[in-house]
Amino acid sequence: MRDLLKATVLMTLAVATGPIASVTKVQAADVTTFSITIRNVSGATTLALPDGNATSAPIAPGLYAVVRGEAKLFTPNQAAGHSLESLAEDGDAAALLAAIKHMDGVVAADMFAPGLPLTVKAEPGDRLVFGSMFVQSNDKFFATDSEGIDLFEGQYPVAGDLTSKVVLWDAGTEKDEAPGAGPNQAPRQAGPNTGPDEHGVIRAADDGFAYPAVSDVIQLTVRPQGVKSKLGS
Known part of the structure; x- marks a missing residue:
């Protein structure tokens, strides 16, 4: 009788509470270490000048970030903030780096030297x-598109030369002059932030002047370490 009562109680509890939920242990996604290089590949005659001569096309030290979710460095067709203006006009990435370090979705961010x-x-x-x-x-500044470059295809890290995903952008903050010749450009201006304002928006460079191909100025390579990867196109 006692055993029957015990069995009845257990059955009643099972009906009242439903089946006990199973706990599934989900394995966290593997973290991959990448070696990334952003280099200047221009030569002494990469940039054609208005007077018929030519010169090199250097890039400035910049910033990088690993992001996820909605995080991004800038939004096209909107006015650039002062921090992006400093990067695009004067090659000073410090203010933009400080700003993005406090953004949601930024995993890591720092400066880089070409x-x-x-x-x-x-x-x-x-x-x-x-x-x-x-x-x-x-x-003008080089960057990925506003969303950034996916570092994985599915579970596979990407690898290879990803320069095709780099864009020359116009910050829309200063009136444009012929590249390599303008008196208000960083190598020739009297001081930072001295050119006339443009009051434009961020957009892909298209101001009527001739610029070298992106791949003639900059190269981006990404190499995952110690894992199987998918090569970048």
């Missing part, structure tokens, strides 16, 4: 963004 490899850690869903001034200009 040609020196940098190391980042990322997991599926993370993206790379960066910005670097095209020095022989009023307010």
